[in-house]
Amino acid sequence: MGAFLHSNNVGRATTLFDEMIKEGVFLDSMAYFTLISGLTQVGKLDGAYSNVSSMKKNGFRVDIKSYNTLISGFCKNKRLDKAFEIHDEMCKVGLRPDIFTYNTLIDALCKVGDFSKADKFLSEMGDDGCKPNVVAYGTLINGFCKAGDLDRAMKFFRSMMCERGRPTRLL
Structure with a gap:
């Protein structure tokens, strides 16, 4: 088969x-x-x-x-x-949804421009004990950049850098 x-x-x-x-x-x-x-x-x-x-x-x-x-x-x-x-x-x-479930849904929501729901899923992800990874952050950053919202893209970039234990001021 x-x-x-x-x-x-x-x-x-x-x-x-x-x-x-x-x-x-x-x-x-x-x-x-x-x-x-x-x-x-x-x-x-x-x-x-x-x-x-x-x-x-x-x-x-x-x-x-x-x-x-x-x-x-x-x-x-x-x-x-x-x-x-x-x-x-x-x-x-x-x-319980896993990292793949959340990343897939966040990506799909970003592609259709539903950032409020994507952000909700990112929060749910953390509440569910599933720590957002670089894919989740990268998806949101990419989505916001494509939508022309660079301020929010930078917010998620800085948030990602804090999560990874790196300095938040890279630019």
Whole structure:
């Protein structure tokens, strides 16, 4: 299945997956993740998400990696409402967003110019015990620069430098 997905033969991969189910082959969470990841990579996001539903229905717990794969795919395809719906679903089942989750959502928010929500997620990130890293700060700095708000970009740059234990006056 993975080989079909890597060679961009999604139809054959999904057919094989369906045949395995029909023949009673035990599918583990890795088989589901392989299909979810492959479908996400080729932009078949609704199919990937329906496999998450199938995975849950068949008694598997969806892990943070699967949720992050979907969130990233929906963000890349500018379907932020669905990405945030998946984020909320992930939180409801007791999984805490990790650095990848936060960075993906902050990046998507910056790209659409929703800096207040991006800033909210940066705060939530810290409140959740997930220390913002250089990627989170860099994403915000880049977003503010592209939006022409250099003062706020510098604010985040200085904040990042303080977090890293370096002097804040570099310029």
